[in-house]
Amino acid sequence: xxxxxxxxxxxxxxxxxxxxxxxxxxxxxxxxxxxxxxxxxxxxxxxxxxxxxxxxxxxxxxxxxxxxxxxxxxxxxxxxxxxxxxxxxxxxxxxxxxxxxxxxxxxxxxxxxxxxxxxxxxxxxxxxxxxxxxxxxxxxxxxxxxxxxxxxxxxxxxxxxxxxxxxxxxxxxxxxxxxxxxxxxxxxxxxxxxxxxxxxxxxxxxxxxxxxxxxxxxxxxxxxxxxxxxxxxxxxxxxxxxxxxxxxxxxxxxxxxxxxxxxxxxxxxxxxxxxxxxxxxxxxxxxxxxxxxxxxxxxxxxxxxxxxxxxxxxxxxxxxxxxxxxxxxxxxxxxxxxxxxxxxxxxxxxxxxxxxxxxxxxxxxxxxxxxxxxxxxxxxxxxxxxxxxxxxxxxxxxxxxxxxxxxxxxxxxxxxxxxxxxxxxxxxxxxxxxxxxxxxxxxxxxxxxxxxxxxxxxxxxx
Amino acid sequence: xxxxxxxxxxxxxxxxxxxxxxxxxxxxxxxxxxxxxxxxxxxxxxxxxxxxxxxxxxxxxxxxxxxxxxxxxxxxxxxxxxxxxxxxxxxxxxxxxxxxxxxxxxxxxxxxxxxxxxxxxxxxxxxxxxxxxxxxxxxxxxxxxxxxxxxxxxxxxxxxxxxxxxxxxxxxxxxxxxxxxxxxxxxxxxxxxxxxxxxxxxxxxxxxxxxxxxxxxxxxxxxxxxxxxxxxxxxxxxxxxxxxxxxxxxxxxxxxxxxxxxxxxxxxxxxxxxxxxxxxxxxxxxxxxxxxxxxx
Numbered sequence: 001x002x003x004x005x006x007x008x009x010x011x012x013x014x015x016x017x018x019x020x021x022x023x024x025x026x027x028x029x030x031x032x033x034x035x036x037x038x039x040x041x042x043x044x045x046x047x048x049x050x051x052x053x054x055x056x057x058x059x060x061x062x063x064x065x066x067x068x069x070x071x072x073x074x075x076x077x078x079x080x081x082x083x084x085x086x087x088x089x090x091x092x093x094x095x096x097x098x099x100x101x102x103x104x105x106x107x108x109x110x111x112x113x114x115x116x117x118x119x120x121x122x123x124x125x126x127x128x129x130x131x132x133x134x135x136x137x138x139x140x141x142x143x144x145x146x147x148x149x150x151x152x153x154x155x156x157x158x159x160x161x162x163x164x165x166x167x168x169x170x171x172x173x174x175x176x177x178x179x180x181x182x183x184x185x186x187x188x189x190x191x192x193x194x195x196x197x198x199x200x201x202x203x204x205x206x207x208x209x210x211x212x213x214x215x216x217x218x219x220x221x222x223x224x225x226x227x228x229x230x231x232x233x234x235x236x237x238x239x240x241x242x243x244x245x246x247x248x249x250x251x252x253x254x255x256x257x258x259x260x261x262x263x264x265x266x267x268x269x270x271x272x273x274x275x276x277x278x279x280x281x282x283x284x285x286x287x288x289x290x291x292x293x294x295x296x297x298x299x300x301x302x303x304x305x306x307x308x309x310x311x312x313x314x315x316x317x318x319x320x321x322x323x324x325x326x327x328x329x330x331x332x333x334x335x336x337x338x339x340x341x342x343x344x345x346x347x348x349x350x351x352x353x354x355x356x357x358x359x360x361x362x363x364x365x366x367x368x369x370x371x372x373x374x375x376x377x378x379x380x381x382x383x384x385x386x387x388x389x390x391x392x393x394x395x396x397x398x399x400x401x402x403x404x405x406x407x408x409x410x411x412x413x414x415x416x417x418x419x420x421x422x423x424x425x426x427x428x429x430x431x432x433x434x435x436x437x438x439x440x441x442x443x444x445x446x447x448x449x450x451x452x453x454x455x456x457x458x459x460x461x462x
Numbered sequence: 463x464x465x466x467x468x469x470x471x472x473x474x475x476x477x478x479x480x481x482x483x484x485x486x487x488x489x490x491x492x493x494x495x496x497x498x499x500x501x502x503x504x505x506x507x508x509x510x511x512x513x514x515x516x517x518x519x520x521x522x523x524x525x526x527x528x529x530x531x532x533x534x535x536x537x538x539x540x541x542x543x544x545x546x547x548x549x550x551x552x553x554x555x556x557x558x559x560x561x562x563x564x565x566x567x568x569x570x571x572x573x574x575x576x577x578x579x580x581x582x583x584x585x586x587x588x589x590x591x592x593x594x595x596x597x598x599x600x601x602x603x604x605x606x607x608x609x610x611x612x613x614x615x616x617x618x619x620x621x622x623x624x625x626x627x628x629x630x631x632x633x634x635x636x637x638x639x640x641x642x643x644x645x646x647x648x649x650x651x652x653x654x655x656x657x658x659x660x661x662x663x664x665x666x667x668x669x670x671x672x673x674x675x676x677x678x679x680x681x682x683x684x685x686x687x688x689x690x691x692x693x694x695x696x697x698x699x700x701x702x703x704x705x706x707x708x709x710x711x712x713x714x715x716x717x718x719x720x721x722x723x724x725x726x727x728x729x730x731x732x733x734x735x736x737x738x739x740x741x742x743x744x745x746x747x748x749x750x751x752x753x754x755x756x757x758x
Contacts, residue, residue, distance in 0.1 A: 169689050171499055171506070171546040179691070209548040211689060214494075215485045237691040241703065248696055248703065248722055250729040257692035265505070265686065273505045273531050274686075348725035395690050397708065 004107025007036040009114050014328040018299055021183045021268055023190075024325055025089070025114075030070070033118040037066035040110045043102055048112060051100035053445035056080040058097055058112055065115055074123040077116060078130065082155040082199065083148060083444060085124065085191045086177060088117025090289075091441045092319045124194050130159075132203045137161035139458050142227040143204075144212045144398065147175020148440045149431030150233035151199050152447030153420075153454075157231075158202035160455055165227075167210040172264060175235055176440070179264035180256075182293050184300070185322075188263070213397035218405075222426060228458055229426045231450045232413060233443070236392045236432035242285070246342030247388070251277065251350035255286070255294040255389035262297050279303045279385030283353050285339055286389030287311070292322040294387045295331050305331050306381060310338040310358050310371045334381065336360075338371065342386055352380045392437045402427070412436050419453030420446060428453050463543040464498075467520060472609040475527045476577055477536050478512065484519035486511075486549045492584040493555030493680065493712055496523065497688045499546040500538070505531045508685050508707075511550065512580040512610075513587070521547075524580035524609070551688045552711045555585055555655070556678065562592060568652035570596040571643075571675070572618075573636050573666055575658020576603065579610050581680055582657050587617045595619030597649065599639045601662070605630035636662060637669050644673055651675050656715060660727055664720035671716050679715035681706045683726060697723050 001007070010026040011017075017024050028036060040062040048058045057076050064073035077084045093099070093113040101109030139162050143154045146168040154164045172178050177192045186192060200206065212218060212234070221227045239254035241247050258276070261267040265274035278301035284294050287309035299305045307326070309316060312335050316323055327333070336358045343352035357377035360369035399407045406414045406423040413422060413429040420428035430446025432438055468480040486496060490511050497506045513522035527533045538544075557565045570589065574582035579600050589596045598618040602608040603626045615621050622639050624632035632639060636658075643649040654677040656666040663679045670677040683706050686692040690708035697704055698719040704710060 169548065170687065171548065179687075209546050210485060211548065211551070214550055215489055215548070237689065238705075238708075239691070239693045241693065241696070243703070248698060248726065250726060254693035257686055257694045260686050260692050266503070272503045348722070348728070395708070397689070 001035060003039055004103075006039075006108045006111040006114075007032050009111065014325075014330070017184065018329040021300055023187050024184050027121060028114055028118045030068070030118075030122070033065055033115055034068060036111050036115060037062045039103060040066070041102060047100035047102065048097040048110075051096045051098075052080075053096065053441045054080045054448060056097075056116070061119060062110065062112070062115060065119060070119055070122045071126070071128060073119045074128060077119060081444065082152045083195050083440075084116050085120035085195055086148070086186060087441055087444070088113050088115075088120055089186055089191070090181060090439075092439060094320050096441070121191075129201050130198050132201060133159060133161050135161065136163050136203065139163065140165070140227045141229045141231065141454055141458075142167060142221045142225075143231045143233060144218075145169075145175055145233040145235055145431075145433075146173035146196070146206055147177065147233060147235050147431065147443060149235075149433075149443035149447035149450070150175065150231065151196065152444040153231045153233060153430070153450045154204045155199045155202055156448055156451035157454060158199070158204045160451070162455075162458075163203070165205045165207060167212050167216075168206060168208045169211040169234075170264065171208050173206050173208060175233075179260045180290065180293070182259065182263055182297050183268075184296065185293065211397065213401040218398065218402045218424075218427060228461075229428065229454045231420065231447070231454060232398060232422075232427065232429035232433055233431045233447060233450070234395060234398055234433045235443075236394045236437045238393045238395055239388070240390045240393060241388055242339065242390060244339060244341055246344055246350075249342050249344040249350050250348050251279070251384055252342060252386045252388065253277070255284070255290045255387050256392065258294050258387050259290070259297065262301075268297070268301060276301065277385055279383075281383045282306070282385040282387060283308050283334075283339075283381055283383040284387045284389055285309075286391070287316040287318060288389060288391070289318045289322055291389035292318045292326050292331075294389050296326055296329060298385070298387065299329055299331060303385065306334050306383070307331055308334045308337050308339060308353075308355060308381070310336065311368065312336055312360060315368045336371065338373070339386075340378065343380065350384055350386055353383050353386055354378055354380050392432075394433050394436065398433075410436055416453070417446075418449055419456065420450030421453050421457075426457065428457075463545060464547040465543045466538055466540055469538055469540050469542075471536075472524065473607045475536075476524065476607070476609055477527070478522060478524050479538070480520045480522050481544060481547060482519060483521050483547045483549070486547065487514045487516055487519045487521050490514050490521065490550035491554035491558050492588045493558065493581075494550035494552045495581075495682075495688075495711060496521065496547055496549030497551060497685070498523065498535075498544050500531070500535055501545050504534075504545070506546075506686060506688065507531060507535070508551070508682060508688055510581040510682075512583055514584070524577065526577045548688070551707060553709075555588075555712060558588065565592070566594055569650060570594070571640070571649075571651040571654045572596055572598045573640065573654060573656040573658070574598065574600045574614075575636055575656075575662040576601070576607065577609070578658030578662070578680075579614065582655065583610055583614060583617070585655060586614060590617040597643070597651070598622070599624065599636050599643075601626070601636035601639070601658070602630075603627065635665070637665050640666065640669055640673070653678065655679075660720060660724050663715060663718075664724070667715040667718070667720070677715035678712050679718060680711045681713060681718070681723065682711060683723060684729070697726070
């Protein structure tokens with residue numbers, strides 16, 4: 001074996017997987033995992049742990065894997081993460097743990113994400129479940145939203161003995177894990193559902209179809225339903241559009257709509273009732289993970305798919321692995337291009353998209369070079385479907401209906417980073433509802449902080 | 463599960479159901495709506511809240527069958543259940559939130575078209591409960607498609623019924639009745655609330671603009687989640703793009719771009735739109751579009 005290189009992970013062949021919704025990455029088996037684990041040099045002062053938002057003891061669990069103690073490895077991870085099977089799949093490891101790995105200086109970093117995934121999958125397959133505390137402390141906490149931050153917060157609080165109820169607006173729990181990230185990247189029945197079940201096994205109740213702010217307000221939860229604290233993990237669900245002419249044409253979708261139809265409503269399956277427009281030629285506007293997910297979903301539904309992004313490849317915000325997979329599958333990248341108008345036929349259906357070429361100028365506030373229009377470089381792409389993937393913003397429903405809850409200009413809830421404490425007593429918040437659209441692992445970190453904050457608050461009240 | 467306590471057919475293709483949904487019954491207001499899902503594989507379907515009983519914890523929904531999913535729903539009987547009912551969604555009608563004394567000073571005209579009678583009913587009932595007598599026009603294609611007439615008569619100050627074919631009471635469109643009330647009977651209105659088919663709301667708005675009566679309409683475009691997430695329900699109001707689910711469903715009718723809204727609705731509701739959808743949705747097309755019933 002070449003210690004400078006990762007043990008390669010088995011994947012579905014790109015040509016085959018471009019036509020199905022099965023998981024792309026097949027993960028390590030035990031032999032491969034132990035071999036990869038042996039590449040870890042067990043740093044005394046491990047930088048990878050500092051790169052992990054929830055500070056998993058990475059060398060610790062890898063050591064157990066190397067020695068074949070997978071159950072022990074799972075226990076090490078469980079001390080810090082409630083959703084390892086999810087994070088092993090969707091974390092941007094290259095900019096977190098693996099980005100810090102010493103092995104990465106001369107060769108490839110240790111494949112920490114794939115090892116985490118292996119441990120989580122092995123535990124699930126071997127029926128290892130978390131144990132609920134024997135006795136609850138009788139204190140009720142409400143968690144709003146069952147996405148990564150809500151599940152993490154609920155799980156942590158349940159372990160501490162709290163009686164936790166999660167309120168979920170949709171008919172299925174999981175938040176973005178369920179409606180946003182596609183099956184081929186994060187299997188629902190195989191991975192997401194079992195992780196949610198693990199949280200339930202800790203004693204957490206999940207009530208679906210409750211829109212906090214409409215079905216019930218936070219004040220009612222606190223004053224009438226006996227909850228002593230509330231954690232808001234309602235995410236950032238409202239899609240943004242560009243505001244260009246033709247954007248309301250038939251055949252223009254938000255990535256949220258497209259992905260919700262496919263992932264939550266299972267429109268890609270014949271035996272479900274919800275339809276989805278496949279399109280013949282689809283343009284996905286944007287360059288983030290959500291854009292890659294939408295593009296690869298449209299591809300699997302049979303379309304020719306172009307990702308249209310205004311900067312260059314180096315600035316694509318998506319995870320490197322997603323871009324790599326998308327290219328392998330045949331997604332076409334139209335970079336340094338920005339849509340300026342969506343063209344329609346007389347019935348109001350999309351029949352093209354006018355774009356303009358861009359070039360990179362000086363760095364902007366984000367540190368990335370600002371794209372500037374090249375005068376007179378307009379051109380038309382021939383497409384019949386456009387999917388806008390420009391980001392999302394928090395839903396104002398909760399902030400509008402909760403007295404004394406402060407938000408900032410971007411409609412994000414203002415909360416302390418280390419505790420999730422908001423301007424309203426007993427109310428904590430974290431995840432995309434606070435930061436705006438970010439990642440699963442950052443939301444988990446915030447959920448964990450919120451649980452700490454709530455525990456401190458309720459412990460002090462006695 | 464959300465149990466159906468009563469299911470009845472009001473008219474051809476129009477059904478009414480009382481459904482157990484305690485949280486919604488407790489919280490809902492006129493103007494809001496719900497989303498229902500029949501079973502684990504069903505679509506999420508936005509529906510009007512026609513009435514509610516806070517003590518019993520029930521809501522009343524009314525729907526018209528327009529495709530495979532709603533037809534399946536029409537087969538549900540008393541004692542059956544919906545797997546999911548979520549709400550209330552959208553915003554309450556403006557008058558619910560306003561100073562009651564101000565509301566009492568105004569003369570309201572409610573105009574209901576077809577199955578749009580159902581969302582108008584709780585608004586008129588709210589008015590009656592707050593001691594306000596309002597004029598109500600109900601239009602239907604023909605006598606057999608008229609719904610909730612008796613219930614509406616109980617709550618309305620004056621009820622004017624009209625049928626397109628003259629098979630019952632007045633003959634003609636609702637706009638004819640508005641013209642008659644304003645031009646011939648000397649009625650004056652400060653606010654008109656018009657709910658019904660898009661085309662009826664469009665022409666009502668053209669007329670009330672001419673007559674100088676501010677008009678509120680309630681839109682029911684295509685939606686998936688109903689909580690602001692999908693953006694499928696976007697419509698243009700004045701210079702702004704709004705989401706019907708979280709910004710509406712009620713809007714200033716004189717500012718709504720009905721032509722665009724109709725084009726978007728046609729995607730799912732016209733023969734042609736359905737034919738286009740059928741090709742574009744390929745194998746995933748199973749009648750979710752509306753009336754075609756899919757490939758079944």
